[in-house]
Amino acid sequence: MTSFSEAVSDIRDGATIAVGGFGLCGIPEKAIEALRSQGTSELTIYSNNCGVDDWGLGLLLANKQIKKMVSSYVGENKIFEQQFLTGQLEVELTPQGTLAERMRAGGAGIPGFYTATGVGTPIAEGKETKEFNGKTYLLEEGITADFALVKAWKADTLGNLVFRQTSRNFNPLAAMAGRVTIAEVEEIVEPGELNPDEIHTPGIFVQRLLKGTDYQKRIERRTVAAAR
Secondary structure, three states, X not given: OOOHHHHOOOOOOOOEEEEOOEOOEOOOHHHHHHHHHHXXXXXXXXXXXXXXXXXXXXXXXXXXXXXXXXXXXXXOOHHHHHHHHOOOOEEEEOOHHHHHHHHHHHHOOOOEEEEOOOOOOHHHOOOOEEEEOOEEEEEEEOOOEEEEEEEEEEEEOOOOEEOOHHXXXXXXXXXXXXXXXXXXXXXXXXXXXXXHHHOOEOXXXXXXEEEOOOOOOOOOOOOOOOOO
């Protein structure tokens, strides 16, 4: 596809969306901007975090388009805090490894799995437990979203994706979890130009592919060593 507005045009109010990225690293920024411009609301977002106040998924928060966040870490966004404390935003905190496995399981057609993570904590409230070999485990449900938004480094025209270094993060998992996956990339090549051993997400998981330009690649929090 050539238009991000066209790619997200059928994401309707109330949709569920799995979004790749970790902090501001590897986020599908062009698709997020297009979704903000479209104004789609009442969204449920599955993502490790919610960006910052003025970038990433924080743009959708500021525009009051998100109804519920299923996340692992939310500490860098003041708008998130305000909306949660005033009851405007529903939040489901999920341990990071559990969130990753929930996306992977959903994409693999696995409806649920047991994990020891969260046992004996508020995470376990209301969840089914089962004992295996004398140890208690929680039942967690796989995530399958209406759409997935992901950002890759390179792709071929068949939708096979290659992610670059740490920007891979949650992207392959989100791509699996979406019924319709929208992938934005920095470079598109012809089939056969990618080394099969370097492909991280097979094209079977990708339904829409776009090339983006002028990526900001912002740093969430810049930290440097003190001068000596």
